[in-house]
Amino acid sequence: MKRRDFLKGSLQSGAAVLTGGALAPVTAEARPNLQPKEDAIGMLFDSTLCVGCKACVAKCKQVNDMPPVTESEIRAWDEARDLSGDTLNVIKTYKNGDGSTKDAENNGFAFEKRSCMHCVDPGCVSVCPVTALTQHEKTGIVSYNPDACIGCRNCMAGCPYNVPQFQYDKPFGQIMKCQMCNQKGVERIDNGLLTGCSEVCPTGATLFGTRKALLAEAKRRMELKPGDTYTYPRGDVSNPGSYHDKRVPTYKQHIWGETEAGGTNVMHISAISFDKLGLPPLGERSACSVAEGVQHSLYSYLALPAVLMAGLSYVVKRNTDEEGEGS
Structure with a gap:
């Protein structure tokens, strides 16, 4: 030749x-955000109702067969650590000045819950190379399969809330995260029960239900007049186990999780600015909706x-x- x-x-x-x-040359384009599942379930955390008892922390450990709260953690009850390989749900404390007034940004204090947000467009699912993390097609619950996991820990980098945690203290560690009490061996939701944290909460600060019903309840509270008395439901928003009356605080007119990063199935409301409670500043665009377009373009050129x-x-x-x- x-x-x-x-x-x-x-x-x-x-x-x-x-x-x-x-x-042909490919232009990287962001796909649209995923939309909430029609029958998605979730939780609403109302910081103004939380009294910091941490019954939810203890119940979560019990339900998930994890080590109980230690003596050192009890001594540092108001200085809770972040999520870890053996703690899937924590209550953090906000304090300013002398911390004398509940739900006041100046010289006040408040409580904030940390657990999986069960994102509508979850970054952990998007970056997992082996589908160890998946989103339920009906409920929207983000679940983890340890048998599929290769331990790459991409999910830890892909989550804007720092939720997935690796068990560094174990020879064959796994990723640990809240699975809304519906993983293998627990299955509370499939059996018609509530999540452990919403079941045990004495004030209804953590409320369970469908995303639609929870969002409607959150918007209802946004419209309440501060100082009036409101009957707050406990347990399941659509079928409360009990109620309690409380004066309405001055809510921040924002529902965290309604639109952040494409939205979440676990939403938060508060009388304290969310940045002071430690939630990250996020726009409405889901980061993985942008990243996936870039990745697919790179694969095409490769x-x-x-x-x-x-x-x-x-x-x-x-x-x-x-x-x-x-x-």
Whole structure:
């Protein structure tokens, strides 16, 4: 085979690939945010109702068969650590000045809950290379399958709330996160029960239900007049186990999780600014909706050398066959 013929054929093959549609240039475009599931379930945390008893923390450990709260944690009850491999739900404390007034930003205090937000468009699911993290097609619950996990911990980087935690203290550690009490061996939701934290909460600060009903309840509270008395439901928002009356605080007119990063199924309301409670500043766009477009474009371009090589191989074979026939 003559070198000139080879180069000529190679150039023709490469041009055909690039201009003939075999692999047209791809522009990275963000896909739309995923939308909430029609029957999604979740929880509403009302910081103004939380009294910091941490019954939810103890119940979560009991339900998930985790080590109980330690003596050192009891001594530091108001200085809760973050989520960890053996703590899926914590209550954090906000305090300013002398901390004398509940739900006041100046010289006040408040409580904030940390657990999985069960995002509508979950980053942990998007970045997991082996689908160890999945989103239930009906409920929207984000679940973890340890048998599929390879321990890459991409999910920890992909979550804007720092929720997935790895068990660093165990030889065969797993990723741990709240699965809304409906994972293998627990299945409370499938059995018609509430999440442990919403069941045990004495004030209804953590409320269980469908996302639609919870969002409607949150909006109802936004419209209440501060100082009036409101009958707050406990347990399930659509079928409360009990109620209690409390004066309405001055709510911040924002429902965290309604739109943040595409929305979450666990939403928060408060009388304290959310940035002071430690929630990250997020826009409405889901980060993974943008990242997936970039990733897919990169994969397309990475395929270009393979396509060109296939074209060159075809040219070599064709010319070799022609020479063989002519000899």
